[in-house]
Amino acid sequence: MLEKTFDPAAVEPRLYATWEASGVFAPTDDPDAPPFAIVIPPPNVTGQLHIGHALNNTLQDVLIRYQRMRGRAALWLPGTDHAGIATQMMVERQLAEQGNIGRRELGREAFIEKVWEWKGRYGGAIVQQLRRLGASCDWSRERFTLDEGLSAAVRKVFVTLHKQGLIYRAKRLVNWQPQLQTAVSDLEVVNLEVNGHMWRIRYPIEGESGRFIVVATTRPETMLGDTAVAVHPDDERYAHLVGKQVRLPLADRLIPIVADDYADPEKGTGAVKITPAHDFNDFRVGQRHDLPMINVLTPDAKINDEAPAKYRGMDRFAARKEIVADLDDLGLLEGVDANKMMVPYDQKSEMVVIEPYLTDQWWVDAATLAGPAIRAVEQGKTVFQPKAWEKTYFDWMRNIEPWCVSRQLWWGHRIPAWFGPDGTAFVEETEEEAKAAARAHYGKDEPLTQDEDVLDTWFSSGLWAFSTLGWPNDLADVKRFYPTGALITGFDIIFFWVARMMMLGIHFMGDVPFHKVVVNALIRDERGQKMSKTKGNVVDPLELIDDYGADAVRFTMAALSGQQRSISLSRQRIEGYRNFGTKLWNAARFCQMNDCVRVDGFDPASVKHVQNRWIRGEALKVWREVTDALENADFAEAAEATYRFVWNVFCDWRLELAKPVLAGGGAAAAETRAMTAWTLDLILKLLHPIMPFMTEELWEKTAGAGPPRDSMLITAQWPDLPASYADDAAAAEMALVIAAIGEGRSVRSELNVPNGARPALLVAEAGPRERRILEENNEAIRRLLGVDGVRFDGAVDGGAVPYIAEGVSFALPVAEFIDLAAERARLAKETARLSSEIERTAKKLGNPDFMARAPEEVVEENRERLAEAEAARERLAAALKRLEAVG
């Protein structure tokens, strides 16, 4: 006998261990099985499972479990990302906390060793957490972006792109993170609004004592690097000054006034200081006018030696204050205004102001790679779901900028470039090849030094769809599983990751990395607030799993996944889905108590009893719904369809109506038992992708009775139901009995068969109307409930109204008779409603325009509606009359 409730804490770890040990997570070896692969969006190796992972990985697991049951060679390839910046920072922080020497003192090799040590000890916690969620990843193929194989892929891609001219080295402005002292990509910068100032500064015009040109700036310290002042060529106010020079205050340098379209007469004073080394727009102006580029900052954003001695070594913000004060002293500060402005911050910390900074970096020609990636989506080779994300993808791809891929970090893939004594770069996969290339170049051996920098983490992630499959060394899995079936990910990494995988996948594999991108929403708290540590509203999925079990969490994730923009998560919701699991568990318990055991060779096509024919048709319906939903990666629909079927069809009606039949015994009961067991089995299969633990447990618990199970549920075959299961006649008859019974009050739950008691049909309240309905449908009910005779015996002691059938007695204890006044009011209201409906519909059918232009089926529908409403009104009128007679 099943326990009263399912105990996730005890069952889930046991089942997971069984699955994992049995090797079912690996794709089948069957060469005829069509392949279906998903690569996991690799979580940071430093990461902890958060609610977004729970959503994302639940959906992947649902899909892969479904495909596995469908008989595909289903591969879910897991792994983690080395997450250059995040990991390096974490280990550095830890070193600092432990009072160890810093990274630079430690030296590169020793530091990297420390990071590996850290990874060995703490890294990969998240892959254990994924197991708790039930993720059926093929752990035997787990990958890490810094694995040797993936590193080989990175080197090969980098070198190939370089030889194709798609990677190059250039000195340009980059987004510089001064705290880490590395370049970051545009995507790693976030612009935040802050209350700042705009200072207006007088630049004295050379040779015209006492005359100034006033420029406005929000970053006065950058003036030390000014190399021009620009005005608009058509700006008459300044036309006479173009070509003259100003003496740059404090720096005491002469710089020209140039005419350039960039200067906007409407903005500020119309004259703009040009600092090519510290501003992206100014950089372009500088290039156009061939201006010098003077960098005035050190890598940690202090003023450098290009500046007057006074400011050297000062932090950029301290220098700002000082410079403003000095300008004021010189009478060169015209004014200062409060100014709301957007300031670039480091996206990770949102604390460190990013500085445009002039450095040598490696760049990927993203615009060239983007072309085919755009076309692939235009042609539908890869589709986004929801489709609206394609526009986001196109907008970004069509305006893509070169991608800065070098990072001045230590933890990551070292750039495979070696420099000769004259600075010539030799980009090769190995040092030997670089040496050979250098020898060919110089005509003799020269000492080479490898580039100190590493690659952007997203460079290796961009290869994930094929590097994890063994490319470039072992192509067997690449041939089998590439392109993958679907990518399921959050919209926040469409640019970071999806776009790069598209570009690199198409370029190197000649085909898209995945046919479908399922984009899921951001999860918020129950009040719609973004979860954040500072707000303290972060929901820990592991805690939820502790409290409700993984199945409930998974079901919640699937059910909410349909929401496209954001998902509001509340515990109440999870609780509701946990209750759903309990409902199913108890339905199974009921089946067990009533000996609903699977029968060898049972064929649902052969069932005779109308209840069994009906549930067969309902089963076909839900099977279709769930299968279609999963084929379309519509997880919410799959969840809802099973929910409705299990609760509202199977439990509410099927099991309730089966009770008298089961109690009646004989062939009808036997058939009903077998059909019930078959239906339960179907439910377990349909629900397994979403609720793997409970369904597997029930599968196992029901294995003892009936024919032996030949496999675990996880590898059971997804059913394939014949269309012939649809039985319209049975559906119609059952609709009748449901309507008849359902119109009475409190009937449904009362169709219970207490243990050891005589089977009884208990109706709490049987008013005149219920009695009438039961009488009128006596014949149908008799047949459908599978009893030989049903007789209505009238009230007993103001309490019970027994039905006596052959061998079965149904008692209808009447707690209270219906409040006749209320019932009369209800009927009157309903009659009024019907009247208005009849009036409206009749009017519509009398409208010549409607008759002329509405589609035939709509007209027909309206005719039917009219007829139904009229019939219903008549019935009600009669009922009302009878009621009045009773009253």
Add this chain to the structure above:
RNA sequence: GGACGCGUAGCUCAGCGGGAGAGCACCACGUUGACAUCGUGGGGGUCGCUGGUUCGAUCCCAGCCGCGUCCACCA
């Protein structure tokens, strides 16, 4: 500044040309019964506002109001 999306029951959301739905919450009744409950019934909505198209608009179009997100840039 550009783009995308969203305003439907108290809450979270489905629906998207042919007489508005679900879950939760709420109220009432029942519950020795497979059910950490469960069941039955009920209240509650001019489907953001204003126009337009249509025989017919919650649904399509335009404008407005409110909210959210992304991108760009602000000397």
